[in-house]
Amino acid sequence: MSPSDPKHAVVSRGQWLAARRQLWLHEKAFTHQRDELAAARRALPWVQVEEDYRFHGPHGELGLAELFAGRSQLLVYHFMFAEGWDEGCPGCSFLADHFDGANLHLAHHDVTLAAVSRAPYAEFQAFRQRMGWHFPWFSSHGSRFNQDFGVSVATDGSAEYNYEVYTGNEAELPGLSAFYKEADGRVYHTYSTYARGLDILVNAYNFLDLAPLGRNEAGTMDWVRHHDRYEGMASKPHCCKQ
CATH class of the missing domain: 3.40.30.10 (Glutaredoxin)
Known part of the structure; x- marks a missing residue:
């Protein structure tokens, strides 16, 4: 699927609801798995x-x-x-x-x-x-x-x-x-x-995961800039000295 030309099936509202309910079951299972993982994390020895x-x-x-x-x-x-x-x-x-x-x-x-x-x-x-x-x-x-x-x-x-x-x-x-x-x-x-x-820790990613195109990145955080370096913000050369 190309981000500039997303191809998706277009269906009736009833068909969408049926598909959404199937995904909902997966989401509920993941929520319970996440709770179990958090409990296992808390149970680690110190x-x-x-x-x-x-x-x-x-x-x-x-x-x-x-x-x-x-x-x-x-x-x-x-x-x-x-x-x-x-x-x-x-x-x-x-x-x-x-x-x-x-x-x-x-x-x-x-x-x-x-x-x-x-x-x-x-x-x-x-x-x-x-x-x-x-x-x-x-x-x-x-x-x-x-x-x-x-x-x-x-x-x-x-x-x-x-x-x-x-x-x-x-x-x-x-x-x-x-x-x-x-x-x-x-x-x-x-x-x-x-x-x-x-x-x-990145709540912006949680929002993106709900958006139609998701994170839409070629590599992890490849699109991310310091928040004053995005287009329309203060213009300075982008660098990170190492």
């Missing part, structure tokens, strides 16, 4: 975090437990922004455009959502201001946090990404890690996901 990771934010240095901001659950988005870059990865930025709206609600349900990047804190402040984001965003510069959680990787074939041998050529990659903090301050790593596992 690993206590014993490394004293240090981060840098607007008020100086802090530890992992402090990123929770008084809550018991922490979701860290591993945002691709390495030292020396002028702007963040367009794909990570696409995801991050969804964070502030989610945080309006997550913050009132015992969950903190924050981003962490390997670049020094000062290096991504101009980009953050340009994007207009307000979610917490910290630097892990000087610690092994990114390496230990599988998003800063070697490109010589000796590393893993997304739970398999990594053969790509990008040293910085996206991911999300979840943590839980006990009342006594102990922190546990509960879950991490990478690559297509991050689709669930």
Whole structure:
């Protein structure tokens, strides 16, 4: 099916309803499977975090437990922004455009959502201001946090990404890690996901999946730009220094 010339059967309303009811059965089955998958995710064993990771934010240095901001659950988005870059990865930025709206609600349900990047804190402040984001965003510069959680990787074939041998050529990659903090301050790593596992964070994709042509992309996120680089927005050359 060509996106510019979509060929579909055209039927009566009654025939459409019959086909729609069949799809509805598949959708209901998928909903139950998704619930089962979420339960299995929550049932994973936990690993206590014993490394004293240090981060840098607007008020100086802090530890992992402090990123929770008084809550018991922490979701860290591993945002691709390495030292020396002028702007963040367009794909990570696409995801991050969804964070502030989610945080309006997550913050009132015992969950903190924050981003962490390997670049020094000062290096991504101009980009953050340009994007207009307000979610917490910290630097892990000087610690092994990114390496230990599988998003800063070697490109010589000796590393893993997304739970398999990594053969790509990008040293910085996206991911999300979840943590839980006990009342006594102990922190546990509960879950991490990478690559297509991050689709669930992109609500724009959920809308596209309901549209007639779906995601309509030749490659994952090939059409995505920083939100100020789409046609009709501020005109600047598109780049992502690596």
